Amino acid sequence: xxxxxxxxxxxxxxxxxxxxVPNLAGRYKRDAVFxxxxxxxxxxxxxxxxxxxxxxxxDGAHRLNWNFLTSFPSRRPDDAGLLSALVGSIWLIGIVAxxxxxxxxxxxxxxxxxxxxxxxxxxxxxxxxxLAGVPSIIYGLLGLAAFVRLMEPLTGGRSILSGGLTLxxxxxxxxxxxxxxxxxxxxxxxxxxxxxxxxxxxxxxREHILPQALPGILxxxxxxxxxxIGETAPLITIGALTFIAFxxxxxxxxxxxxxxxxxxxxxxxxxxxxxxxxAGIIVLLVMLLLMNSVAIFLRNxxxxxx
Amino acid sequence: MTSDLxxxxxxxxxxxxxxRQLSKSIEMLVKIIFGAFAFLSVITTIGIxxxxxxETIKFFKVVPLWQFxxxxxxxxxxxxxxxxxFVLLSATIxxxxxxxxxxxxxxxxxxxxxxEYAGSNxxxxxxxxxxxxxxxxxxxxxxxALLTVTxxxxxxxxxxxxxxxxxxxxxxxxxxxPLVASLSEDAIYSVPQSLRDGSYALGATxxxxxxxxxxxxxxxxxxxxxxxxxxxxIGETMIVTLAAGQNPRLGLNPLVPVQTMTSFIVQxxxxxxxxxxxxxxxxxxxxxxxxxxxxxxxxxxxxxVRRFREKYD
Numbered sequence: 001x002x003x004x005x006x007x008x009x010x011x012x013x014x015x016x017x018x019x020x021v022p023n024l025a026g027r028y029k030r031d032a033v034f035x036x037x038x039x040x041x042x043x044x045x046x047x048x049x050x051x052x053x054x055x056x057x058x059d060g061a062h063r064l065n066w067n068f069l070t071s072f073p074s075r076r077p078d079d080a081g082l083l084s085a086l087v088g089s090i091w092l093i094g095i096v097a098x099x100x101x102x103x104x105x106x107x108x109x110x111x112x113x114x115x116x117x118x119x120x121x122x123x124x125x126x127x128x129x130x131l132a133g134v135p136s137i138i139y140g141l142l143g144l145a146a147f148v149r150l151m152e153p154l155t156g157g158r159s160i161l162s163g164g165l166t167l168x169x170x171x172x173x174x175x176x177x178x179x180x181x182x183x184x185x186x187x188x189x190x191x192x193x194x195x196x197x198x199x200x201x202x203x204x205x206r207e208h209i210l211p212q213a214l215p216g217i218l219x220x221x222x223x224x225x226x227x228x229i230g231e232t233a234p235l236i237t238i239g240a241l242t243f244i245a246f247x248x249x250x251x252x253x254x255x256x257x258x259x260x261x262x263x264x265x266x267x268x269x270x271x272x273x274x275x276x277x278x279a280g281i282i283v284l285l286v287m288l289l290l291m292n293s294v295a296i297f298l299r300n301x302x303x304x305x306x
Numbered sequence: 307m308t309s310d311l312x313x314x315x316x317x318x319x320x321x322x323x324x325x326r327q328l329s330k331s332i333e334m335l336v337k338i339i340f341g342a343f344a345f346l347s348v349i350t351t352i353g354i355x356x357x358x359x360x361e362t363i364k365f366f367k368v369v370p371l372w373q374f375x376x377x378x379x380x381x382x383x384x385x386x387x388x389x390x391x392f393v394l395l396s397a398t399i400x401x402x403x404x405x406x407x408x409x410x411x412x413x414x415x416x417x418x419x420x421x422e423y424a425g426s427n428x429x430x431x432x433x434x435x436x437x438x439x440x441x442x443x444x445x446x447x448x449x450x451a452l453l454t455v456t457x458x459x460x461x462x463x464x465x466x467x468x469x470x471x472x473x474x475x476x477x478x479x480x481x482x483x484p485l486v487a488s489l490s491e492d493a494i495y496s497v498p499q500s501l502r503d504g505s506y507a508l509g510a511t512x513x514x515x516x517x518x519x520x521x522x523x524x525x526x527x528x529x530x531x532x533x534x535x536x537x538x539x540i541g542e543t544m545i546v547t548l549a550a551g552q553n554p555r556l557g558l559n560p561l562v563p564v565q566t567m568t569s570f571i572v573q574x575x576x577x578x579x580x581x582x583x584x585x586x587x588x589x590x591x592x593x594x595x596x597x598x599x600x601x602x603x604x605x606x607x608x609x610x611v612r613r614f615r616e617k618y619d
Contacts (some may be wrong), residue, residue, distance in 0.1 A: 027511050034513040035423055040417030042432060045483040049439045052450045059453075103343045108338035120344070126608075127348050133534065133604040134597065135541020137568050138354060141593045145357040149581065150498070169350050176347065202333040223441075230443025233543035233568065237575045237589075259445045259544075266449050266548055274453055281446050288441060 056285075060278025068279055072245040077272035082280050084244040085261035088160065089229060089287070091248060092257055095164025096171065096228045101221055104172050108179025108217075114207050124198065128173045139170045140237025148238050156252030158239040163255060166234050171224040178220020182213040215302035222295035226288050232259035258284045340379065345450040360599055368584060374591075380554035380565070383574070385467045389588065391595060393556045397471060397564035401546050402539040404475025404560060406483060409535055412479075413486025420487070421495045424518055433488070440484035448548030451477035456549065469551025469563035478545045482535045489534065493527020494520060516594030533607040537600045543568040567592045 001120050071081030108126075115121050143166030155162045186209050194204030237258055242265070244256045258280060265277035366374070369389050377390030416436070420429055455473040462465045466473075497520050505515040521528070551563025552573050565573070571589045579585045 024511075027514070031511045031513040034516075035419075036417045038419035038423055041412045042419045042487075044412055045416060045439055045480060045487075046432070046435055048480050049435070049442075052442070052446070052454075054449065055454050056446070103346060106340040107344035107347065110337070110344045114337055114340065120341075124344050124347060127351055129608075130601070130604055131347060131351060133537050133600050134354065135538075135543070135568065135600060137543045137571055138358075138540065138593055138597050141571070141590060142350070142354045142357050144575075145361075146353055150512075172350070175346075200329045200333045201335045203329065206374060226441065230441075230445070232443065232445045233547075233572065236572050239575060259443055262449070263445050263544065263548070266445075266452065274449075277449055281449060284443060284446070288443075292441070 001248045013182055031256025053285075055100075056278045056281050059275055060280070060282050063275050063279035064282060067288075068276075069283070073243055073256075073264075074245075077270065080276055082258065082261050082283065084247060085256050085280070086256045086283070087247050088240075088244070088255040088260075089258045091160045091251070091255065092164050092167060093225060093229060095161060095251060097225060098167045099165060100166040100171050100175050100224065100228075103168075103220065104224075105179050105217060107172075108176045108183065109205060109210075111176070112183040113201060113209065128176060131173045135233075135239055136170055136231055137233040139166055140234030142166070142169070143234060143238040158241070158254055159252045160248055160255040161251040162238055163235050163240055163257070164251070166238055167228040167231060170231065170234060171228050174224040174227065175221050178224065179213075179217050182216025182220065183209060185216060186212045215299045218302070219295045219299045222298070223292055226291045226295075229257075229287060229291075230259060230284065232263055234259055236263070258287070309560055314584055319377070354400050354597065358590055358594040361422060362594045364462045364588040365584070365591045368587075378556055380570075383577070383579075387584065389591075390556070391420045391592070393554045394565060394567045394570055395593065395595070396556055396558060397546075397550065397554075398540055398566040398568075400471045400558050400564065401475040401478055401550060401566055402536060404472065405479035405539040406532070406536060408479025409482045409486050409539075410532060413535070414490055414533075416483065416487040417490035417494055417528075418516060418521075421491050422512070422520070430514045436484045436487055439481070440488075442481070444481060444542060444544040445548070447477050447481050448469035448544045451545055463561070466561050467563055469549065469553070470561050471546075471550050471564050472560040474546045474549035475560065477549065478539055481542070481545065485538060486531050486535050487530030490524070490528045493524040495529070496527075523616055526616065527599045527612050530607045530611045530615075533603050537603040537607075540603075541568065541600055543572060543594060547572045567596050 067079075068081045069086065071079060071084055072084055073082065074080040111121050111124055143162060147162035147165050148157055151162075155165070190208050190212065191204055194208050195201075199207070240260050241254050241256055244254060248255050262277050262280040262284065265273045265280060268274075374389050374391055377388050378393070380390050380393035381387035381388045420432060424432060451473045452469075455477055456466070456468060456470065459473055463472070501519055501523055502515050505519040510518065546566045547569035550566060552565050552569060553563040554565040554570070555562065568593055569581065574585060574589045
């Protein structure tokens with residue numbers, strides 16, 4: 001008996017048996033459980049989203065009326081409205097768009113068209129991905145030190161301008177990345193055709209590349225704007241006030257914004273103010289929804305069939 | 307006949323007389339301006355670092371670093387000032403931990419479902435739906451955690467207080483599910499089909515292929531998405547400020563009010579702390595701590611992705 005029994009050589013089981021379990025029925029059963037679990041996990045997030053939206057609508061819908069949109073905040077919940085917050089938010093959007101769009105698009109063009117694959121591109125690229133990981137409240141601290149304190153004579157301290165500039169810095173990396181992605185999707189043959197006619201790089205970009213990339217750029221930048229509207233923490237840090245019963249005359253005035261007003265109402269103990277907060281949230285969400293639909297509309301409208 | 311020619315020539319030459327020098331000057335100008343715009347993002351980083359460093363240095367001239375790291379109390383706003391950063395850090399770690407326990411399994415399973423199981427139509431509908439979740443302002447999640455989730459949890463969690471780290475962490479987790487899901491999905495989706503086919507050829511079932519072949523192949527991307535999610539959870543402000551409370555307390559009990567690093571900054575910003583006071587400097591020190599933690603996480607994530615990325619061609 002020289003041939004050893006394989007059973008005794010490997011103990012009571014063959015090594016292949018441990019790896020390959022031919023119990024197909026059982027494995028398929030486990031497969032089904034796994035697939036079901038994956039489906040359930042996907043839906044949990046969406047169900048929480050649905051719960052949140054329904055809950056807020058139930059809480060706040062009955063507070064929504066014309067009076068709510070056109071009156072100033074008040075200590076009496078029944079008179080309170082969010083006019084100053086709404087106007088403040090619109091001011092902020094304007095300032096963020098005014099600064100973040102040209103600067104972000106210009107920077108994106110510079111990186112994608114003028115200095116592709118250079119030392120500068122690498123530096124800025126690493127820097128942008130690092131900035132994307134910086135918590136938004138840190139931008140608030142930067143805004144507090146730079147715009148509110150250091151540049152007080154220029155910005156007027158805790159003003160709409162300071163808030164807008166802080167938010168513009170916050171969304172700048174998003175605009176730059178969106179611009180670069182849109183530019184990258186324009187085919188190279190278009191650039192080469194322009195150069196062949198003797199145009200300079202800027203002429204090619206201005207006349208041919210930019211119009212082609214515009215839908216992508218606009219979509220990305222509007223999404224960046226909608227991010228800025230919902231930001232609360234940086235505005236609180238730079239000192240946006242929560243009780244403002246007047247409309248700002250210009251960018252140097254004190255201000256409040258929708259998320260700040262909502263935060264203020266949530267932080268109060270009375271139930272009536274919580275309902276006001278829910279109504280404010282509905283206005284905020286409707287605004288976001290509108291902006292997103294504008295983004296989608298622009299993309300569909302401007303996107304030419306190639 | 308001959309008289310036509312010169313006029314024709316002048317017309318031609320007036321059409322094609324590009325001012326090359328002007329074009330070049332404009333190009334130069336555009337390059338300089340846009341270059342300055344691009345450099346602004348670098349200046350932002352420098353600005354953040356300088357802002358935080360200046361006030362931090364002033365702070366540590368008054369409070370020794372040792373005291374900052376070892377104190378067991380955090381009372382910068384009282385007359386008896388104590389600065390134990392671990393009080394705030396423990397709350398931040400706790401909410402982050404709860405959030406990750408929610409977002410990690412749910413996000414990863416959603417990513418697996420979207421890329422491996424869902425048909426292209428389902429995928430097209432579910433992905434934007436998850437992106438809506440990502441677009442909801444955090445103050446809204448804060449409202450939901452404080453006024454809806456906490457009362458519901460209180461019905462079956464005994465001893466749960468009105469402000470607590472548990473519901474803040476849970477909703478914080480829900481808010482970062484889309485981040486984990488979409489980044490992990492990109493990683494899983496980019497695993498080449500040939501790897502799956504090879505696994506099927508060896509007789510593995512779909513689940514076995516996913517857990518033994520696809521997930522390990524996409525691991526660097528998945529880990530990167532986790533690290534990004536952790537960093538987001540640490541820096542998130544409004545959910546924890548609203549739902550977890552403002553009570554600096556050392557320890558890891560999720561049922562009682564706590565104060566995270568971010569909610570301390572909010573508390574001081576909303577109060578009437580005079581600029582230049584020690585409490586004012588404290589928010590920059592807390593900001594510095596926050597910045598350093600997220601920076602280390604980001605750098606680790608870059609290193610990890612570069613080191614462990616699988617290349618397919």
